[in-house]
Amino acid sequence: MTPPSASAERARLDERAAVAPPARRPRRPRRPDAAALLHVAEAYALLGLTIALIVLFSVLPATSDTFPTTANLQATLGNQSVLAIVALAALVPLVAQSYDFSVGATMGLASIFAATVLSGGTPLALALALAIGIGLVVGVVNGLLVTRAGVSSVVVTLGTATILQGIVSWKTGGQSIVDGIPTSLTDFGSGNALGLPYAVYVALAVACAVHWLLRHTPYGRYVHALGSNANAARLVGLDVRRLTLSTFVIAGALAGGAGLLQVARSGAGNPQVGPGFTLPAIAAAFLSVAAVKPGRFNVWGAIVAILFLATLNSGLNLAGVDSYVNDFANGIALIAGVALAGAFGRRRAGSA
Amino acid sequence: MSSLPAEPSSVPALRVREVRKDFPGTRALDGVSLDVLPGEVHALVGGNGCGKSTLMKILAGVQPADAGSAEIGGAVHDLRHFSAALARRCGLHFVHQQSSVFPDMTVAENLAIGRGYETGPLGAIRWARLRRRVAAVLERFEIAARPDDRVDRLRPATQTMVAIARALQDQEVAHEGVLALDEPTASLPPDEVATVLDALRRCAARGQAIVFISHRLDEVLGVADRITVLRDGRVVATVARDGLDHDGLVELIVGRRVEPLAAAAPAAVREAADAAPALEVAGLAGGAVRGADLTLHAGEVVGVAGLNGSGRSTLLRLLFGEQQAREGSVRAGGRALALARPRDAIDAGFAYVPEDRAVAGLFPELSVAENLSGGFAGDYARHGRLVHRLERADARAAMERFLIRAASPEVAISTLSGGNQQKVVLARWLRRRPHVLLLDEPSHGVDVGARAEIAGLIRAAAEEGTAVLAVSSDFEELVALCDRVLLMREGRIAGEVAGAQLTVERIDHLLHSEAALS
Numbered sequence: 001m002t003p004p005s006a007s008a009e010r011a012r013l014d015e016r017a018a019v020a021p022p023a024r025r026p027r028r029p030r031r032p033d034a035a036a037l038l039h040v041a042e043a044y045a046l047l048g049l050t051i052a053l054i055v056l057f058s059v060l061p062a063t064s065d066t067f068p069t070t071a072n073l074q075a076t077l078g079n080q081s082v083l084a085i086v087a088l089a090a091l092v093p094l095v096a097q098s099y100d101f102s103v104g105a106t107m108g109l110a111s112i113f114a115a116t117v118l119s120g121g122t123p124l125a126l127a128l129a130l131a132i133g134i135g136l137v138v139g140v141v142n143g144l145l146v147t148r149a150g151v152s153s154v155v156v157t158l159g160t161a162t163i164l165q166g167i168v169s170w171k172t173g174g175q176s177i178v179d180g181i182p183t184s185l186t187d188f189g190s191g192n193a194l195g196l197p198y199a200v201y202v203a204l205a206v207a208c209a210v211h212w213l214l215r216h217t218p219y220g221r222y223v224h225a226l227g228s229n230a231n232a233a234r235l236v237g238l239d240v241r242r243l244t245l246s247t248f249v250i251a252g253a254l255a256g257g258a259g260l261l262q263v264a265r266s267g268a269g270n271p272q273v274g275p276g277f278t279l280p281a282i283a284a285a286f287l288s289v290a291a292v293k294p295g296r297f298n299v300w301g302a303i304v305a306i307l308f309l310a311t312l313n314s315g316l317n318l319a320g321v322d323s324y325v326n327d328f329a330n331g332i333a334l335i336a337g338v339a340l341a342g343a344f345g346r347r348r349a350g351s352a
Numbered sequence: 353m354s355s356l357p358a359e360p361s362s363v364p365a366l367r368v369r370e371v372r373k374d375f376p377g378t379r380a381l382d383g384v385s386l387d388v389l390p391g392e393v394h395a396l397v398g399g400n401g402c403g404k405s406t407l408m409k410i411l412a413g414v415q416p417a418d419a420g421s422a423e424i425g426g427a428v429h430d431l432r433h434f435s436a437a438l439a440r441r442c443g444l445h446f447v448h449q450q451s452s453v454f455p456d457m458t459v460a461e462n463l464a465i466g467r468g469y470e471t472g473p474l475g476a477i478r479w480a481r482l483r484r485r486v487a488a489v490l491e492r493f494e495i496a497a498r499p500d501d502r503v504d505r506l507r508p509a510t511q512t513m514v515a516i517a518r519a520l521q522d523q524e525v526a527h528e529g530v531l532a533l534d535e536p537t538a539s540l541p542p543d544e545v546a547t548v549l550d551a552l553r554r555c556a557a558r559g560q561a562i563v564f565i566s567h568r569l570d571e572v573l574g575v576a577d578r579i580t581v582l583r584d585g586r587v588v589a590t591v592a593r594d595g596l597d598h599d600g601l602v603e604l605i606v607g608r609r610v611e612p613l614a615a616a617a618p619a620a621v622r623e624a625a626d627a628a629p630a631l632e633v634a635g636l637a638g639g640a641v642r643g644a645d646l647t648l649h650a651g652e653v654v655g656v657a658g659l660n661g662s663g664r665s666t667l668l669r670l671l672f673g674e675q676q677a678r679e680g681s682v683r684a685g686g687r688a689l690a691l692a693r694p695r696d697a698i699d700a701g702f703a704y705v706p707e708d709r710a711v712a713g714l715f716p717e718l719s720v721a722e723n724l725s726g727g728f729a730g731d732y733a734r735h736g737r738l739v740h741r742l743e744r745a746d747a748r749a750a751m752e753r754f755l756i757r758a759a760s761p762e763v764a765i766s767t768l769s770g771g772n773q774q775k776v777v778l779a780r781w782l783r784r785r786p787h788v789l790l791l792d793e794p795s796h797g798v799d800v801g802a803r804a805e806i807a808g809l810i811r812a813a814a815e816e817g818t819a820v821l822a823v824s825s826d827f828e829e830l831v832a833l834c835d836r837v838l839l840m841r842e843g844r845i846a847g848e849v850a851g852a853q854l855t856v857e858r859i860d861h862l863l864h865s866e867a868a869l870s
Contacts, residue, residue, distance in 0.1 A: 212737075215738075216737050216738050216740075217733065217736055217737065217738055218729040218730040218732075218733050218738060220738075221722065221725070221729040221738065222727070222729065224715075224717075224718060224722070225715050225718065225722070225726070225727070227717075228715035228716060228717045228718050229711075229712075229714060229715050229716065231711055231712040232712050232713055232714060232715055232726075233715075233727070234674070234693075234694055235672070235674065235694050235704060235706060235712055235713070236694075236698075236726035236727035236728075236780070237694050237695040237698040237699075237726075237727040238727050239695065295717060295764075296717065
């Protein structure tokens with residue numbers, strides 16, 4: 001019953017197959033199958049959601065005047081740049097399955113000390129070195145307590161966070177340090193290039209560096225291996241303690257550096273701001289598991305998560321909702337991030 | 353010595369009928385039936401893989417059977433749908449060799465955990481009442497402990513007794529239910545064993561039905577009234593202890609006549625005068641290993657056979673620096689080694705494939721290529737940057753050479769079959785051409801086809817000069833894979849079989865006969 005044209009077609013195909021050299025079987029099917037589509041959907045769902053929010057707030061009558069403006073874009077992104085660096089700080093230990101809840105307090109402490117020495121006339125470079133140095137010290141202390149004393153990283157870093165905040169109160173008496181911050185720094189903090197705040201470029205540069213470190217160096221690979229299976233990591237010869245310690249040191253250094261950027265953005269050393277960064281930063285680090293490279297904590301996933309949270313918060317603020325709604329959003333984001341991290345982890349690890 | 357109710361009309365406390373259980377590729381239990389009478393100690397013995405642990409798991413309701421039933425106290429239960437809760441309700445009590453007590457809690461707390469705490473009107477635990485009750489239980493079982501003693505301060509035998517008392521504490525009538533003990537003496541020093549066995553005899557004398565599992569045949573012969581021997585998933589025989597001697601029991605377990613003990617194999621001496629041995633171990637002790645001596649030459653595959661608790665896995669961990677040795681020396685290629693951590697062993701050219709892939713071998717979230725690189729991702733770094741292209745190319749080559757079937761080097765390792773996962777763990781080391789390869793159960797959880805391929809990869813590595821030390825509880829695997837097999841017993845290398853002597857029966861026989869190895 002086959003129409004003759006079709007059988008002729010098949011004959012031609014057969015003939016061609018007979019003379020053509022054996023074709024290499026393609027590695028992947030040309031047409032994306034359902035699994036591949038699902039993978040893409042998973043990878044970019046959060047980004048898509050962010051874009052949907054941007055569109056929503058741009059057309060929503062309550063926010064359409066204020067949300068899609070250059071000023072709001074610059075303010076939103078600029079304000080998130082410090083948070084982005086603090087989130088990247090939290091991300092590095094998280095990849096190794098350790099938790100650093102002291103990143104916000106470290107940033108706060110570094111910003112206070114940097115503001116203090118700057119107002120005393122210390123050059124900018126030295127202030128930056130001091131901010132990073134403070135973070136390094138905090139990181140070493142965290143790391144040693146976790147690896148040598150064997151205390152859970154959650155407990156250690158919650159403890160150090162509390163102590164750091166105590167140092168900040170003691171040092172400042174609760175007063176912001178506003179005098180004597182060099183204008184070169186505050187100009188940088190409020191300045192723009194190509195329509196975006198300088199701080200955004202700083203955060204992007206840090207993100208690229210952390211991405212490089214985690215994805216393109218042997219060190220980053222070992223941190224991933226440690227996070228995947230600490231037993232197996234030890235048995236392939238990795239120094240588990242030193243690796244764990246190093247992730248806290250990197251987290252501390254990043255958080256410390258973020259402290260100076262915070263001074264630049266706000267023009268002051270504010271003793272209240274630090275701890276407030278911790279939970280959004282951890283939330284973004286956890287949510288990274290659900291974006292860009294699903295199933296792994298990753299830098300660009302964290303950045304997408306920050307943009308998502310920023311868009312949401314900015315839109316809600318401009319819509320005039322009470323600020324507690326933001327608290328709800330951030331809390332839900334943290335829980336969702338941890339839940340997704342668990343679900344993705346189980347699926348990747350247990351799908352065999 | 354026996355308090356077995358003699359009358360044949362005695363109703364069994366437990367009647368197991370026609371239990372069958374299939375695992376992929378093997379039939380673990382093939383129509384097993386047995387009766388356990390009130391007041392008897394019924395020993396269950398057999399070599400590794402005979403099916404006794406599977407039977408215990410089924411009776412404990414941990415694993416469903418494919419067929420079979422159990423009758424307890426007049427009620428018949430289908431073992432295909434048995435559960436742990438049901439087993440408990442029926443009065444089947446299990447005491448396992450490990451994890452049976454909470455060491456840092458008191459005796460009273462340990463006993464209370466089995467049945468729940470009694471609380472007062474405000475939800476507070478009624479400690480006084482609990483102590484009184486526990487004191488009564490301790491007296492009943494003649495346990496030398498007080499309710500407030502911490503369990504880890506007690507003698508090992510007493511700890512075991514606490515576990516037994518916890519299992520039996522709720523029985524109103526002494527001969528209710530069945531007590532099943534899985535290797536209760538395995539972790540006890542010899543002088544403590546007698547205490548536990550005496551206590552078991554006293555329990556039985558009160559009418560308790562006891563199922564007793566042990567590798568130690570002397571204990572079995574000392575304590576049991578009747579003995580059921582399992583081999584290859586079948587009941588070989590159920591015999592009365594009287595009229596059975598040690599050799600007779602070994603013969604039942606091994607399945608053939610026992611040769612005179614004097615014919616134990618002399619150690620096969622390998623000549624390799626031209627080169628220092630790849631591995632020389634002298635007096636190595638640590639954990640369950642109590643003074644092991646062995647020598648391994650380049651290019652040979654040497655097996656280690658031993659019963660549970662013989663120290664076979666610990667031996668490998670000591671050699672890889674994963675566990676610290678108390679004493680003894682390890683030399684590789686004539687050089688003395690200090691093995692403080694795995695890195696030291698790796699630097700000396702050692703490689704180790706652990707027993708449990710999931711726990712200690714795999715990085716489940718990482719890709720095949722990343723798993724293959726393991727701790728050596730640095731090999732693919734140029735100026736500090738990982739060159740992923742090089743790593744993938746190498747991973748593809750390794751997949752081809754080591755017969756790893758995966759869609760690409762980038763897929764997550766957890767998507768692979770058990771056999772392919774094991775080949776990845778093996779290839780991680782083999783492609784570095786180790787001097788000494790330490791394998792713990794190399795074909796654990798691997799299907800038959802991959803098993804043969806893995807054996808081929810190990811032999812090929814040996815032909816290229818690697819010295820292989822392989823621990824396995826599968827004696828057929830050892831016979832097929834190894835040039836010679838070391839027999840391990842109580843932390844020492846107690847003998848060796850090679851050449852024509854290297855058969856499953858011979859290993860089985862030697863491991864079960866004390867005299868042949870001492």
